[in-house]
Amino acid sequence: MSAPSTDLFQPLGPDDPAVVGGYRLTAVLGAGGMGKVYLSYTPGGRPIALKVIRPEFSEDPEFRRRFQQEVRAAQRVQGLYTAPVIDFDTEGSRPWLATAYVPGPSLAHAVAQHGGLPPRSVLLLAVGVAEALHVIHGAGIVHRDLKPANVLLAADGPRVIDFGIARAADATSLTGHGVSVGTPAFMAPERASAGTVTANTDIFALGQIVAFAAIGAPAFGEGSSHAVLYRIVHEEPDLSALPDELRPLVTRCLSRDPADRPSLTEIIRMCHDLSPAPLRQGEDWLPRAVAGSITERLQLPEPAKTPPPPAAAPTPTEFSPGPPAQAAPPYPPAGHAVAAAPTQAGYRSYPTQAAHQTPPPGYPAQPAHQTPPPGYPAQPGYPTPAPGYSTPSGPGYPTPAPGYGPGHPAPGHPAPAPRRNRTGLIIAGSLVAGVIAIAVILSLLPSGSGNKAKSGGSSSGASAKSTPGGSGSSGKGSKRADPSPAAYQGINLTANYQLMLADSPPRPGTGGDAGVSYNHGDLYFYKDTMFGDTRLGTDNGKLVLLNNSEKGSLATCRAETRYTDKIGLDQLTDGSEICVLSDAGHIAVATYRGKSGANDPSTYITLDLRIWRNAEEPKTSN
Structure with missing residues (x-):
């Protein structure tokens, strides 16, 4: 396999972070109005697209509130023609969102490189995007920014991305300071004139997508934002280059009145009716030249290398003999970092203790390594010790000399004085304390329940009321203290x-x-x-x-x-x-x-x- 194209996977720059949320970044996939997108991998090796939000948005509390709402809503979208949300962090210093990586060009890129698509490809594109919108709208989300850059062309059909995220920026203070939300060339007239957004707003954008894919240019032309928006609100689209079989579908979707636009179900039915052959998604749904762009995007760069393991611990014989120090310095020595804590189960590196060196006599013994729970990957360079044994083993770690280990002194060092087994004394002391506590409690209890039974009422009911913690303790008698709210x-x-x-x-x-x-x-x-x-x-x-x-x-x-x-x-x-x-x-x-x-x-x-x-x-x- 040839090396991946440098045009598709840009190397990280000096301003790009190396790690975001526990994910080690590998390359830059692109940048947009709301943030920058990076390539990374899950612990299992699956590629993901990780979008880091721009600092200008991160500092706006209203954006954070809406971004959190929309990301959580987007988690419910699990369609065949959408890129699912894998992980996110809406509360960190730089919010981010990770979705499945789709190995395919955007519709914008494909048209720019190869021109318009043939009618069959366009109809399959329309069916896939309509199905995606059906799932997105079913989750209570309006996309608001459906455009060619947000439709990816995968081998088995289109994928709609970035659904609902544009809403997070709509009400921020940044919209009036040079930061645009939504793409003018694909904006519905009701949104451009009055700011009204409904599910039918996405239907208009779908009509624009279909026209763009077939014609190779926006239906309302190009130019300044104000000029394009004026034409969308007041003029008719230029569909002169649109194939005749696609005209009924595009014309209805681009109706200026939202109520006149077809439903998603109608759009799918129209696509099937307009196609001379049955529509079936398959590997041949795209022209060969466009399919070649998918192959390029499958040639992913290797995941970024993890940091090297800490230096190997010296063998026991390298420690100079001498009396044990009274105040031993902290162990392990400075420089042994601990991995970042995970924030989403199954997707981040599990924190593993730095490898422990075997301490010389007189140094405190170190706690055993923790074994990551199921689903967390073991960290490279940090071997997991055998149960009950805290000394690491494996490549890069010295092999103890014969006779050296638990219960054996290092060569050249006197055997430590035998230590008393204090476990038995602790257990015995605990038992004695428990007996004393029970005796004290019994001495404080009132007279037996039999006397209360004689004074009237059932013995079981009286006993329940008089015994702390009994089933009747919520009324009279002792009860748990009320917690603070x-x-x-x-x-x-x-x-x-x-x-x-x-x-x-x-x-x-x-x-x-x-x-x-x-x-x-x-x-x-x-x-x-x-x-x-x-x-x-x-x-x-x-x-x-x-x-x-x-x-x-x-x-x-x-x-x-x-x-x-x-x-x-x-x-x-x-x-x-x-x-x-x-x-x-x-x-x-x-x-x-x-x-x-x-x-x-x-x-x-x-x-x-x-x-x-x-x-x-x-x-x-x-």
């Missing part, structure tokens, strides 16, 4: 996502099939797009909608008995309080603060939470 403000809970009260901070996540099963969710927000049903629910506890006269508190939630497992969103107003009583023993007051607007690409509600963790005994299933 933890407060969390402005949590945006996306539709078909759930919260777990034990998490700190609570982070929305999927707990099962979107919108259907939430397994063990303490609190979830559900939106049925077919019937318009929106509600809060729980599959792991009970909910109580408090009256306006009630003040949400731990005592109020404990006293309530009007339990339910679902509350309709139409029952809530700004400031409504809901008690959430988790089967795990956590209690929370959720304060409703509103929902997303009609033009928001994703559907979500905003909540404030006060959580008293472990406020009750956990419920056990019978």
Whole structure:
């Protein structure tokens, strides 16, 4: 295989980071208005495209809030014609997003290099992009920036990328300072004139994509942004070079009135009707010249080399003899770095302790190496020791001399004085302390339960009330101290996502099939797009909608008995309080603060939470 093209994989520059989020960067794939894209690899060797957001956006708190919302929504998009989100960090100094690497040119690059595509390729392109938009819209996202640069041409069909991310920058202060969001040549007229964005906005962009792929140029021409936007709003597109079989599809998609544009289902049906032969995605869907660009992108550069292992430890005989020091310096010596901690299971390097050298007599013994849990790769240059033995072995580490090791002194050194076995003394002392503690507790208890039984009531019930920790301890008698609440403000809970009260901070996540099963969710927000049903629910506890006269508190939630497992969103107003009583023993007051607007690409509600963790005994299933 020949070397990869330097035009496709640019080397890292002096301003490029070497590692982002635990991923070692290999090459630069490209740069855009919102950030720079790098090639990297997962621990298993899969290539990924990692986009690092520009510093100007990173410093805007509104951008960070929206970026976090959109990335979490994008995680739900798992279509055949999209690049799935692999990993992300929205809270670091430079937010970033990693998706699967697609070995194919963008539509913009392919047209620039080879001109327009034949009609069959264009129809297959339209079908694939329409299917991608169907999945994206189904997740409550509007792409907002569908353009040729965001459609990649893979061997088995197109891939739509960067869906929904443009929304994060729409409301930032940067949009008025030379940072453009969205591409004018592919912007819908309603967005260009009034800023209105709906799912039909993406349909207009799809029509533009189809025309561009067939003609080899934008349907509304090129030039300055203002000139192009004026033509989109006030003039008709130039479709004179468009093949006749594609004209009905493009004309309907480019309708100035969003209501006149076809649905995605109609677009797919039209493509099949317009094709003289059945449409089937396959290796031959692209012209041979364009397919050659895919081959080039499969010739990836090798992953960046990991740092070399630390220098080999000296053999025991290299330590000079002498009496052990009273105050030994720290061990291992300075310079042995510890790998960065992971932030996403399965995708970052697991932190492994630096290789330990065998200490001379008098130095404190070092703890054994930790073995990474399943799914984390072992670090190059850091061998895993045998269970119970902390001295590393393998290439680069000395072999101990015969007779040297646990229980054996180094040659030339006196055997250390025998140490008493203190394990037995510790165990014996613990047993004695336990017996004394039990005796003290028994001496403080009231007289036996038999006397209480004689005074009236069942002996079992009386015993339960008088015994600390018994089933009746929540009433009179001793009980656990109330925990202090933890407060969390402005949590945006996306539709078909759930919260777990034990998490700190609570982070929305999927707990099962979107919108259907939430397994063990303490609190979830559900939106049925077919019937318009929106509600809060729980599959792991009970909910109580408090009256306006009630003040949400731990005592109020404990006293309530009007339990339910679902509350309709139409029952809530700004400031409504809901008690959430988790089967795990956590209690929370959720304060409703509103929902997303009609033009928001994703559907979500905003909540404030006060959580008293472990406020009750956990419920056990019978």
